[in-house]
Amino acid sequence: MNRTLDFNQYQQGLEEDRLLGLRCKACATVTVPPQAVCRSCAGRDLAVEELEMRGTLRSFTVIRVAAEGLTPPFVVALVETASGAWVMGNMEEIDPDAVDMALMGRAVTIGSKSVPGDIYAVGDMRSLTFRLA
Ligand SMILES: [Zn+2]
Incomplete structure (x- = not known):
């Protein structure tokens, strides 16, 4: 296609x-x-x-049991971008043990980082990341 x-x-x-x-x-x-x-x-x-590389945090969860190759705990978030589309990624520069519902609705900036591929991937790829604005 x-x-x-x-x-x-x-x-x-x-x-x-x-x-x-x-x-x-x-x-x-x-x-x-x-x-x-x-x-x-x-x-x-x-x-x-x-x-635009910005959005609003709409939902999140703390991952404490992670897939192979990932090191928990970390925070996965759903962000509504300024364009209206929703994207998923990892929160950076935030303590997973200290987050609470106060995160909801916070403004974030959007970036990305390289993550290693697992046995099912064709190689490394970029994954979205978010930081509190
Ligand atoms: Zn359409």
């Missing part, structure tokens, strides 16, 4: 400190990370757009 923005291009954008999304030309919804169709209307007429 031909994609307007493929996974490797999305990863390359993160490498360059750019968050790339897809804006639907039919309904204006932003989809990120990239998919073949609009997340709202399933439209296929999508344009690549560089998104």
Whole structure:
């Protein structure tokens, strides 16, 4: 399937400190990370757009039992980006043992870091990270 923005291009954008999304030309919804169709209307007429690297923390959890290769505890968060799309990533520079519901609604900046691939991955990849603004 031909994609307007493929996974490797999305990863390359993160490498360059750019968050790339897809804006639907039919309904204006932003989809990120990239998919073949609009997340709202399933439209296929999508344009690549560089998104602001900021958002609002909408939900989080503390991971205490992690998958192979990851070192717990750490905080995984859902962030509503300034573009309206929601993305998942890891909170940085925060003590997992000290977080509470006061995190909800806090402004964050969005970045990324390289994470090692596991036995199922083709190699290292970039993962989204968030820091309190
Ligand atoms: Zn759409």
